[in-house]
Amino acid sequence: MRLKIIGSAAGGGFPQWNCNYRLSRAARTGAQSVRARTQSSLAASADGKRWVLFNASPDIRQQIAETPELQPAADGPLRATPIAAVVLTNADVDHIAGLLSLRERQPFALYATRRVLDVLEENPIFKVLDPAIVPRRELATDGACDLRDAADVPTGLTVEGFAVPGKVALYLEDLSRPDADYGSEEGDTIALRIRSREADAAAFYIPGCARISADLLRRLDGADCLLFDGTVYTDDEMITAGVGRKTGARMGHIAMSGENGSIAGLAEVAIGRRVFVHINNTNPVLDEASRERRAVTAAGWEVAHDGMEITL
Ligand code: MLT
Ligand code: MN
Numbered sequence: 001m002r003l004k005i006i007g008s009a010a011g012g013g014f015p016q017w018n019c020n021y022r023l024s025r026a027a028r029t030g031a032q033s034v035r036a037r038t039q040s041s042l043a044a045s046a047d048g049k050r051w052v053l054f055n056a057s058p059d060i061r062q063q064i065a066e067t068p069e070l071q072p073a074a075d076g077p078l079r080a081t082p083i084a085a086v087v088l089t090n091a092d093v094d095h096i097a098g099l100l101s102l103r104e105r106q107p108f109a110l111y112a113t114r115r116v117l118d119v120l121e122e123n124p125i126f127k128v129l130d131p132a133i134v135p136r137r138e139l140a141t142d143g144a145c146d147l148r149d150a151a152d153v154p155t156g157l158t159v160e161g162f163a164v165p166g167k168v169a170l171y172l173e174d175l176s177r178p179d180a181d182y183g184s185e186e187g188d189t190i191a192l193r194i195r196s197r198e199a200d201a202a203a204f205y206i207p208g209c210a211r212i213s214a215d216l217l218r219r220l221d222g223a224d225c226l227l228f229d230g231t232v233y234t235d236d237e238m239i240t241a242g243v244g245r246k247t248g249a250r251m252g253h254i255a256m257s258g259e260n261g262s263i264a265g266l267a268e269v270a271i272g273r274r275v276f277v278h279i280n281n282t283n284p285v286l287d288e289a290s291r292e293r294r295a296v297t298a299a300g301w302e303v304a305h306d307g308m309e310i311t312l
Helices: 022-028 060-065 093-102 114-122 124-128 178-183 214-220 291-298
Strands: 002-007 041-045 051-054 083-087 109-112 136-138 144-148 154-163 190-196 202-206 223-229 271-277 301-303 308-311
Touching: 002 223, 041 154, 060 093, 083 093, 083 144, 083 154, 093 114, 093 124, 109 114, 109 144, 114 136, 190 214, 214 223, 271 308, 291 301
Parallel strands: 051 083, 083 109, 109 136, 202 223, 223 271, 271 301
Antiparallel strands: 002 041, 002 308, 041 051, 144 154, 154 190, 190 202
């Protein structure tokens, strides 16, 4: 199974269009230790020919342009794509807006939980993907699902989705219910265990997670590879950077560092490779020369960059 991280930044990307924080500035000026990154998305393939996208970021057009595996084969028909299916982990803008760029009457299958499918149905702009051409399939959170293309041909990949602690998408928050996590419900954010039929290996894709729960610890034990929420290094980082008023927790993202952070919380779990994805433009680990980046690396974690490939 091949995994390609085609977008490793959180919502906004890196540099973010309107951001003057030192990290975005460094990325914009091409500083040596800082690489630009597009918004959160993963591509996976069982056979290296047909690909499944996990989340469709607003940068999808650029991501396809930079990933030959996702482009029409030179000897293919006039309209073609190796993208057989798209699976969504939540309804965040950085994970669904790219669907709008996949219009042009091209068949592929779309998988998401009922909650996320409802969001797409309630927003008529997503009708640009005609359900007669792009079937929408409900992803259950209680078992494995073979991913098939629009014509029902198996892709060779299987996913198991399960709810993780998280939050409803920012634009769906019920601000009158701060005590109820702004109207979040279980399943607003899911994790995916991705497996190919052939390879005896599994990867977990979890770009958003608010807490390390006992259920998550149990499921991750023995994982070959974990791609995990690396939004912020410290919970109050956006506040101390002066760019916002929200903590990571308020956005549904656990911090990397600290006693309640993901590095400490997952330290005792047996995991083959642990890789941070969905990295916000305030996260100091984006600077490869930073103290924080050294600390993350010393703790056994990798920091994803666009184009990073993992073979299992
Ligand atoms: C998130 O991951 O919290 C969202 O992508 C934030 C956003 O909508 O920009
Ligand atoms: Mn996001």
